[in-house]
Amino acid sequence: MEFLVNIRIQWPADGDPEKYARIAEEERALAGKLAEAGHLIRMWRVPGRRENWGLWRAESPSELHEILSRLPVWPWMDITVHPLGWHPVDPAPEHSRPQVTLPH
Amino acid sequence: MEFLVNIRIQWPADGDPEKYARIAEEERALAGKLAEAGHLIRMWRVPGRRENWGLWRAESPSELHEILSRLPVWPWMDITVHPLGWHPVDPAPEHSRPQVTLPH
Amino acid sequence: MEFLVNIRIQWPADGDPEKYARIAEEERALAGKLAEAGHLIRMWRVPGRRENWGLWRAESPSELHEILSRLPVWPWMDITVHPLGWHPVDPAPEHSRPQVTLPH
Amino acid sequence: MEFLVNIRIQWPADGDPEKYARIAEEERALAGKLAEAGHLIRMWRVPGRRENWGLWRAESPSELHEILSRLPVWPWMDITVHPLGWHPVDPAPEHSRPQVTLPH
Amino acid sequence: MEFLVNIRIQWPADGDPEKYARIAEEERALAGKLAEAGHLIRMWRVPGRRENWGLWRAESPSELHEILSRLPVWPWMDITVHPLGWHPVDPAPEHSRPQVTLPH
Amino acid sequence: MEFLVNIRIQWPADGDPEKYARIAEEERALAGKLAEAGHLIRMWRVPGRRENWGLWRAESPSELHEILSRLPVWPWMDITVHPLGWHPVDPAPEHSRPQVTLPH
């Protein structure tokens, strides 16, 4: 299941730069593992901001939460998760159109 | 997978009341089938408004879209889907806490 | 009477993690009692956020406030209460449609 | 149970003035009955707007919805219901502070 | 002149509880006097929040400001004042409909 | 009593220009009388928009509503009334600071 995730980092302007550098390094190491595990597919910077858009994969919203809440920057993150569905013109769909059967 | 769904009906004030009554009747018939199929769990009225909150179940956001877009009132609906995750104090959780394993 | 309640936890990023763990433990203990007493019906995580949606029951908005303001995390909560009404297609309604009689 | 209700009338600028006058007359007649029945307690105009604030009483949000959706101007109304709770400094409280007892 | 007043208390989560208790006690004492003087008519809790709706009376917006800015909790209050006007269906109007005469 | 009033004209882009010209002419005539009667003090255009800011005087919000709802363009107006109070540095105050006396 794919999710579009917007993350805003709210690091205080007067925060300790060394601490931030250390956390950011841990973040990148974990991001590499998340990419390897197939959870983090793409990530882009919102230009001019400590904010990113990411394309993520997880079994469920619950699993996505488990993943995001382990990120080292998690306590400073303001996250919005956009669930995504199948679209007929997607050039690279994750799965085919779901079939729904209802009782008569 | 559970979803909290907010639906606002935007039926024009000068719309044909007979047409609305007919569509609403079809809506209730389909809602009964969706409840029987385990998709519609609960539905509440937002007091004073043509708006409701519903608790829905589907395999995925894609399946939920297939279901919602079949509703007879669909063309007049403004829908917001809130994905829901597992919470440690939920008295009646749909599933247990997901386990995440990452590469070393 | 049922209420849909959205709770955002505003715990500071640099808050004491031990204090938070202790408060969270108290919160879960109280949540268990609230569930047992029939006040807390369901609770879901908003994925990616320290935020939840809950389905609560109370005699009145006043009683609901008494309950919510006793929660150990209350000072850090930003709460929005959505009152809920009877809906004709609810599969599991709490009560039947109210009857209104007006003077002639 | 008391509710603070905000109602915005969305009558089209080029709507039929005679029709509006007729509906408004019916509205006032019904409002008189609702006041007599103890449902409508106070109503104020938002100055400069076709909008009002009202103090209403009903057994529940469900009953309030039944009442509001009978108003002749209902199809043109955009309504927001604010639930109200007991406050310790209210000079004329509707009821006393609710008592909550939880299991040990 | 009546005013609908919304007050949000922005007391910090880590504020001194004894100080708050002392200020709240002063607040209630003053509220009693304001009710006796005919300024505070009704007050309701917004359930789940440190927020209230109040119905106030004053000679003018200026006088209302003098009153509100004397409240002990004033420095922590975020206040919105809604002016109220005469409405034809108000069951208990404060005054009759004003007459306006314009030059010919 | 002075009020700051924001008025947005919502005249449809394809509305009849002759009708608008006729209504606008009536509006200006009435505005002249309102100025003469001391109700309309100043009016400014919001540049680039069919919107204005005005400084108005009336005995009360109720009287202001009576005045504004007589304007020929009233059905196409979206009005926001800002109540104004006495300020200590106003170079031309309408009245002096109100005195408030409370019971002991």
Place this chain on the structure above:
Amino acid sequence: MEFLVNIRIQWPADGDPEKYARIAEEERALAGKLAEAGHLIRMWRVPGRRENWGLWRAESPSELHEILSRLPVWPWMDITVHPLGWHPVDPAPEHSRPQVTLPH
């Protein structure tokens, strides 16, 4: 050139009251000079708030900024400047309608 200026003072609730009193005194002294110089025309309190609406005059937005940024309370101000234009029904216009000539 006239400007409608909204100023919100964001003085912290736990700020030093003596410091605020001293700054406010300086503010009033400067406001008197600005009125004398023809820059500050009117000022009103937003009732219930540390916020004001003001009618200001300056040669340009640039000059207005020079003036506002000298105010002693400037570091705590959240200011919104609304530019104002000539309106045909203004009873006391600052200047006449501008004439625009375009090349053929």
Place this chain on the structure above:
Amino acid sequence: MEFLVNIRIQWPADGDPEKYARIAEEERALAGKLAEAGHLIRMWRVPGRRENWGLWRAESPSELHEILSRLPVWPWMDITVHPLGWHPVDPAPEHSRPQVTLPH
């Protein structure tokens, strides 16, 4: 005096395309004259939208309004005017920093 102007065109989806083409042609002709007269300095498309950002020059907000309200697409425009002031790091300032002198 420079202004940053945002213009959104609200042409109905089912509007007459020939009429729009004719109005757009007139718009471009007038834009050429406005550029020649030094009023329109730059204009950019907001990608994906019938919306633009423009850098305009006029003697005053009043003159700017006279210019904008002559545009052929004016009845379908939703315009926001942002006044601009002198900035110390502007590489190509329109004028130098204004000097303000106040009475002693």
Place this chain on the structure above:
Amino acid sequence: MEFLVNIRIQWPADGDPEKYARIAEEERALAGKLAEAGHLIRMWRVPGRRENWGLWRAESPSELHEILSRLPVWPWMDITVHPLGWHPVDPAPEHSRPQVTLPH
């Protein structure tokens, strides 16, 4: 250059379904060509809505606008374009980190 694009379709509830089917068919045909040309990379449905998120590629915002404004559903679209930048943890970056050299 990659862009995250949100598109909301504003097709009227009472619009001609045959016309919509015809336009949607054209849309899918063009989408196939845009995918083949490397402009449309991914597209997802916002569940419950006539709205999608898409990942697009173009040489510039200008080219993206040329592409989007050719879509058959363009007149009914409300589009928001989010520019995207290089991010250090993107598993599949479009290009490497840009180097910036400034004069000494």
Place this chain on the structure above:
Amino acid sequence: MEFLVNIRIQWPADGDPEKYARIAEEERALAGKLAEAGHLIRMWRVPGRRENWGLWRAESPSELHEILSRLPVWPWMDITVHPLGWHPVDPAPEHSRPQVTLPH
């Protein structure tokens, strides 16, 4: 490629004025170099606010981010980047209209 950039400085009211003066001086020095390098084209003050609008040039959103994140005031900036496209009536366009060719 041109960008319209809005920057709000969030310097705390009780921040060290000497530190701010030092950072501001560095900011102006860098701004001069950015102008010389052709990145900063214009900059304007939002009157009454620590906020500016700027016209910037960069090869891409990624390069723009590299530039903006080097600004000395960066940690206190809340930045919004508006991408800009070619417009047919721009008097001084950066480039000509892009041509798009699609497969048959």
